Amino acid sequence: MNTKVEHEERRRQIAEALLRIADTQGLQSASMRAVAAEAGVSLRLVQYYFETKEGLLLDALARLGAQLQDRMARWIAAAGNPPTPRDLITAVLSCILPTDAESRRIARTYTAYYALVLNDPEALEKHGTGQADLLESFLAKQLRTARQTGALSPVHTPETTAALLAALVNGLGQSVLGGQRDGDAALALLTHHLDELFAP
Amino acid sequence: MNTKVEHEERRRQIAEALLRIADTQGLQSASMRAVAAEAGVSLRLVQYYFETKEGLLLDALARLGAQLQDRMARWIAAAGNPPTPRDLITAVLSCILPTDAESRRIARTYTAYYALVLNDPEALEKHGTGQADLLESFLAKQLRTARQTGALSPVHTPETTAALLAALVNGLGQSVLGGQRDGDAALALLTHHLDELFAP
DNA sequence: ATTCGCATGGTACATCTGTATCACGGCATG
DNA sequence: CATGCCGTGATACAGATGTACCATGCGAAT
Numbered sequence: 001m002n003t004k005v006e007h008e009e010r011r012r013q014i015a016e017a018l019l020r021i022a023d024t025q026g027l028q029s030a031s032m033r034a035v036a037a038e039a040g041v042s043l044r045l046v047q048y049y050f051e052t053k054e055g056l057l058l059d060a061l062a063r064l065g066a067q068l069q070d071r072m073a074r075w076i077a078a079a080g081n082p083p084t085p086r087d088l089i090t091a092v093l094s095c096i097l098p099t100d101a102e103s104r105r106i107a108r109t110y111t112a113y114y115a116l117v118l119n120d121p122e123a124l125e126k127h128g129t130g131q132a133d134l135l136e137s138f139l140a141k142q143l144r145t146a147r148q149t150g151a152l153s154p155v156h157t158p159e160t161t162a163a164l165l166a167a168l169v170n171g172l173g174q175s176v177l178g179g180q181r182d183g184d185a186a187l188a189l190l191t192h193h194l195d196e197l198f199a200p
Numbered sequence: 201m202n203t204k205v206e207h208e209e210r211r212r213q214i215a216e217a218l219l220r221i222a223d224t225q226g227l228q229s230a231s232m233r234a235v236a237a238e239a240g241v242s243l244r245l246v247q248y249y250f251e252t253k254e255g256l257l258l259d260a261l262a263r264l265g266a267q268l269q270d271r272m273a274r275w276i277a278a279a280g281n282p283p284t285p286r287d288l289i290t291a292v293l294s295c296i297l298p299t300d301a302e303s304r305r306i307a308r309t310y311t312a313y314y315a316l317v318l319n320d321p322e323a324l325e326k327h328g329t330g331q332a333d334l335l336e337s338f339l340a341k342q343l344r345t346a347r348q349t350g351a352l353s354p355v356h357t358p359e360t361t362a363a364l365l366a367a368l369v370n371g372l373g374q375s376v377l378g379g380q381r382d383g384d385a386a387l388a389l390l391t392h393h394l395d396e397l398f399a400p
Numbered sequence: 401a402t403t404c405g406c407a408t409g410g411t412a413c414a415t416c417t418g419t420a421t422c423a424c425g426g427c428a429t430g
Numbered sequence: 431c432a433t434g435c436c437g438t439g440a441t442a443c444a445g446a447t448g449t450a451c452c453a454t455g456c457g458a459a460t
Contacts, residue, residue, distance in 0.1 A: 006437095026319040028228055031417060043418095044439060053418065108318060114374075115315035118308065119226040124379055132380050155396075163381075163389055167371030174314075174370055175363075179324055180332050189363055196355075200400070206407095231447060244409055253448065 011049050014039045015060040022060075022112040023105045032056075058123070061113055065131055068106050071095055085146035086198055089139060093169045093190060096135075098176045099183035107173050136162045152198060161197070168193065211249050214239045215260040222260075222312040223305045232256075258323070261313055265331055268306050271295055285346035286398055289339060293369045293390060296335075298376045299383035307373050336362045352398060361397070368393065 017039035021030040032053060036043045050056035075095035080087040098107040117124050139162035146152040172186040217239035221230040232253060236243045250256035275295035280287040298304040317324050339362035346352040372386040 024319070026315060028316070029319075032419085033417075042439060044441095045437085047419070048437070051419095111318060112315050114378075115226060115312050116228070118311060118377060119224075119229075121379075129378065129380055132375065132378060160389060160392055163375075164368065164393055167375055167389070168364065168368045169371070170374055171367030171369070171371030174374070175332065175367055177318060178314075178329065178332060179321075180329055181363075189360060189367070192360055193364055232449085233447075242409055244411095245407085247449075248407070251449095 007049070010041075010045070011059065012063070014041065014046055014049055015056065015063050018056060018060040019064055019105075019109050023109045027057075027112040027116060057116075064106065064109055064113070068096075068110075068131070071102060071106070084151065085142040085149070086151060086194070088142050089146075089165070090191070090194060092135070092138065093165060093194075094187055096169050096173065097183060097186050097190060098173050099187055104177075104183070107177055111174075111177060132166065136166045139165055146198075153200060156197070207249070210241075210245070211259065212263070214241065214246055214249055215256065215263050218256060218260040219264055219305075219309050223309045227257075227312040227316060257313075257316075261327060264306065264309055264313070265327070268296075268310075268331070271302060271306070284351065285342040285349070286351060286394070288342050289346075289365070290391070290394060292335070292338065293365060293394075294387055296369050296373065297383060297386050297390060298373050299387055304377075304383070307377055311374075311377060332366065336366045339365055346398070353400060356397070 014035060018030050018035045021027075021034055021038055032046050033043055035056070036046045039046070046056065050059060072092055072095050075091040076083070076088060079091040083091070095103065096107075098104040136159075140158045143152060143156070143158035143161050147154055147156065147158060169190060172190060175181055176183050176186045214235060218230050218235045221227075221234055221238055232246050233243050235256070236246045239246070246256065250259060272292055272295050275291040276283070276288060279291040283291070295303065296307075298307040317327065336359075340358045343352060343356070343358035343361050347354055347356065347358060369390060372390060375381055376383050376386045
């Protein structure tokens with residue numbers, strides 16, 4: 001049916017307008033009218049395709065998560081051939097770091113959502129833990145096989161190391177967004193840490 | 201002069217009402233009227249002591265920074281006697297981590313500000329880099345003396361390690377606020393990492 | 401005692417925000 | 431051809447928000 005695909009296309013168009021505003025001006029500037037203007041549609045249409053603003057916010061957040069997951073999949077696919085566990089870990093972590101335009105946009109937009117979600121405990125459980133825990137378990141899995149291969153010293157617990165790596169890349173990303181250093185410097189710090197982790 | 205100290209006291213009372221709201225409901229709920237109600241004063245008084253809302257936000261942010269600095273000073277003072285560099289590093293880092301009510305409050309409130317400041321580049325340079333860079337240079341200084349004492353292996357560059365530690369504790373704090381783990385688990389991860397850093 | 405400045409209260413005002421309502425055209429189905 | 435639903439537009443509405451304005455009391459200085 002034509003109408004159905006139009007529907008989804010419109011929703012995408014509007015939701016991405018929201019994400020664009022959240023990235024450039026913050027979520028507090030993402031009013032219904034601003035989103036409508038950014039998407040080039042009337043206010044009524046935003047209401048029509050998303051009954052309520054909360055629905056729009058949630059849908060856009062889900063799309064943002066999908067975009068990040070897409071990016072991670074691309075970076076994983078571009079890893080070494082065949083990729084070692086360390087290749088995969090490096091790919092995923094450096095893909096999260098705000099080094100290029102896309103990752104910067106995603107990181108900024110996630111941060112815009114972060115402050116909102118912190119005060120909405122029910123939405124926190126639905127979205128907050130999911131994505132982050134997924135990353136950690138992926139890292140833990142790769143670290144486990146790396147340890148079995150001998151590439152990683154057995155003194156490093158996979159789960160603990162995974163949690164530390166995830167927190168580290170998050171913190172580094174924050175420092176980049178905060179203007180404390182640029183993406184390349186953060187990437188250098190990350191690879192340096194990975195070198196230390198996998199070396200001895 | 202009596203009026204002067206009253207002035208400052210009122211400003212403090214109002215600014216802390218703002219911080220309380222930012223902590224519990226987020227900055228988007230911190231309207232002038234909400235702050236007035238929380239502080240137990242009239243809307244007019246909030247206007248009187250802070251001409252504009254931006255002024256109130258900035259003043260409260262400065263106070264929040266001072267509160268964090270106070271806490272750090274207290275935790276440094278409570279460190280070992282005499283404190284080793286590692287004692288000081290542990291004190292400062294675990295003091296930042298949201299483990300008790302105060303640190304949780306500070307971390308949550310800083311996060312509430314974070315999203316706002318990200319889209320206000322001029323305010324970012326004034327407040328954002330200062331606090332974070334201060335932490336890093338403190339860490340670097342302690343790491344330098346630790347390396348000279350032999351407590352830290354010379355393979356670790358102080359500046360690099362300091363940046364990694366700061367990012368790590370920030371990321372761990374985020375994970376706690378996000379409900380991914382509790383403060384004790386984050387503290388355990390941090391001390392585990394410090395053990396690895398200072399051991400071999 | 402009068403005047404003046406400061407602290408405070410009450411309230412108005414313009415604007416923005418989310419949402420609801422009314423209206424109209426087109427297209428398919430009976 | 432008639433009917434009814436779907437996408438779309440314009441606008442209304444109630445509430446919130448930042449700010450401005452007017453008024454009043456009160457203590458101090460002249």
